[in-house]
Amino acid sequence: MTELLKVEVVKVGIADMKIVKPPCSIRTSGLGSCVGVVVYDEKKAVAGLVHVMLPDSSLSKTGQINAAKFADTGVRELVKRLVKEGARMPFLKAKLAGGAQMFQFASGGDLMRIGPRNVEAVRKQLADLHIQVVAEDVGGNSGRTIEFHLHDCLLNIRTVNKGTKNI
């Protein structure tokens, strides 16, 4: 790494969400069918990342819900927290990555094809909130580790066999 500033990396686990401000960057590792959604306000320098597993909270069979697990509740909760941290709704932008199909099954239920459904659900939720998706890297069959840097608002995406890129 050739970074001059020593920046702390905030890590987001599976079905988890966090908010960062400079000089921190925010990262989530090993996205498969899950989707990593970064929502940020560039001018206010605040960004949040949610690592969603499932498309819709109606899939939950229990009462209490971990909002970060589902695309619908996760995106909404993330935006709410960002606004609380000073972000402005009309200036929010989003970048997303993930939603891959890691295993090929001839049969198998809906859950085996969860990746594309997650992506679709995240896009719909962002559209409902009028948040523009400025970049995305979704689908395929590779796991992704993503890291978002606030100073240039670039999302770094690392895969095992397909190299690294910034979107």
Next chain:
Amino acid sequence: MSFIEKISPLQLDILKEIGNIGAGNAATSLSAILNRKIDMNVPNVRIVSFDEMIEMAGGADHVVASVFLRIEGDASGSMFFVLSLPLAQYLIRKMAGDETFSIDSTPHAELALSCLQELGNILSGSYLSSLADFTQLNIFPSVPSLSIDMVGATISYGLLELSQESDAAIVIDTVLVKDQLLADSIDGHFFLLPDPDFFEIIFGALELTAYD
């Protein structure tokens, strides 16, 4: 209350025994295929968060070869045979009879991947058939699927079913080691991740057979 909080210590012991018998049979199969001694540790049954589950398999970023299959029939769940890359390379070399195979050169040859998939098929088959004998239940594996990628990306598939009901998983983990000297670098895990309704069915089946 989540189903996981209802599990008693005795039931955890039963799960441990399932892991013991299942992985024992699988280790025997592996030993027969490779014609050498395979060691196995006592299975670990743990109730873990999703993040902890991923840590158990080496961490979200860690690259492994994993054979994944669904357990179907009377009881359902997910099963993973997770191999470190050196172990995957060793096994492919042995099975394909190709000592020049390298796991680092991609894309991998079809035959190599097929070998690993077949190995996963055989081993999980022996694991599950012993579980079926033990419980008198009709359970069978789906066709396995292989992925060489990050732990976080692959293992999360086994958590999908569970994630609809809970934020924790019960995992039956057995470590296979080729021999003691190489234990650090060469290991393989069997992970059995039962679906929520698995427990009631398995424990029910065992109680019935106990009174027969």
